[in-house]
Amino acid sequence: MTSAKTVVIAGASGFIGTYFRSRFERDGWKVRTIGRRPAADGPYDPGGTEAATWDDDGAIARVLDGADLLVNLAGRSVNCRYNTKNKAAILESRVSTTAALGRALARCAAPPSTWLNASTGTIYRHAEDRPQSERDGDLGTGFSVDVARAWEAELEAAATPGTRKIPLRISIVLGGGGGALRPFANLARLGLGGHMGPGSQKFSWVHVEDLYRTIRFLHARTDISGPVNVASPDVVDNRELMRLVRRAYGAPIGVPTPAWLLRMGAALIRTETELVLKSRWVQPQKLLEAGFIFTQPELGRALLRISKGTA
Numbered sequence: 404m405t406s407a408k409t410v411v412i413a414g415a416s417g418f419i420g421t422y423f424r425s426r427f428e429r430d431g432w433k434v435r436t437i438g439r440r441p442a443a444d445g446p447y448d449p450g451g452t453e454a455a456t457w458d459d460d461g462a463i464a465r466v467l468d469g470a471d472l473l474v475n476l477a478g479r480s481v482n483c484r485y486n487t488k489n490k491a492a493i494l495e496s497r498v499s500t501t502a503a504l505g506r507a508l509a510r511c512a513a514p515p516s517t518w519l520n521a522s523t524g525t526i527y528r529h530a531e532d533r534p535q536s537e538r539d540g541d542l543g544t545g546f547s548v549d550v551a552r553a554w555e556a557e558l559e560a561a562a563t564p565g566t567r568k569i570p571l572r573i574s575i576v577l578g579g580g581g582g583a584l585r586p587f588a589n590l591a592r593l594g595l596g597g598h599m600g601p602g603s604q605k606f607s608w609v610h611v612e613d614l615y616r617t618i619r620f621l622h623a624r625t626d627i628s629g630p631v632n633v634a635s636p637d638v639v640d641n642r643e644l645m646r647l648v649r650r651a652y653g654a655p656i657g658v659p660t661p662a663w664l665l666r667m668g669a670a671l672i673r674t675e676t677e678l679v680l681k682s683r684w685v686q687p688q689k690l691l692e693a694g695f696i697f698t699q700p701e702l703g704r705a706l707l708r709i710s711k712g713t714a
């Protein structure tokens with residue numbers, strides 16, 4: 404019998420990380436974690452697995468040594484106002500953790516063969532004219548793009564000759580019990596689930612299960628390198644998105660929300676409108692060419708399953 408494989412999940416406490424940990428364990432993998440925990444809470448040891456905190460390079464190296472796969476999801480939530488303090492925290496939480504992993508991997512006698520590091524599909528420009536693939540996509544401008552560039556640059560700079568590195572340009576992740584769907588669903592329930600802004604902006608998404616399957620797929624496919632777009636091929640515009648959300652949650656009426664009102668509301672609840680106003684048209688060209696098959700390829704069906712608690 405072969406021994407179980409080991410995955411290290413960095414940033415395992417969020418919606419995606421929690422899902423990943425459960426799925427890897429269900430599939431027979433050993434899970435180790437790296438994350439943040441105040442010292443007053445005692446040792447960082449969720450579930451009794453081997454674990455480390457970001458302030459201990461030696462412990463990170465011990466957790467990584469001998470593992471098969473590293474998945475880094477660490478990064479502060481972007482659900483906040485982009486003031487100077489929050490911008491610095493968002494950038495630092497991504498770049499510094501990636502740098503720490505690079506330093507630790509250099510100390511490993513038996514480093515993981517694959518390092519999959521989260522990035523974002525927001526790295527591409529606002530696109531309503533054509534899809535953005537890994538090969539011909541145009542990188543955008545602005546704070547979120549600057550963060551994504553710095554994030555990927557730190558990964559590229561890490562000296563890890565024994566480890567293949569892939570930045571994952573992840574689109575908006577949907578799934579039951581969390582993810583980015585909740586604000587859309589809440590608006591629909593309140594009767595405010597009409598199109599947002601012009602309604603023509605594209606919505607790229609991926610179900611959390613297909614994100615997990617992408618991780619497993621890329622680890623096995625050692626011929627794939629460089630950035631990989633992680634998004635369902637079923638891209639819709641905001642009008643269609645909100646129609647499908649209303650259908651899934653039984654909301655017959657949806658009042659449209661103009662951009663100026665969205666910006667005013669975002670300021671009041673201390674967040675940004677980028678989630679709904681930027682047109683993300685992310686094409687998963689590398690995955691499709693490699694033969695990856697999505698289990699949740701259609702947004703309408705995925706939303707119905709999520710709303711019923713079956714996905």
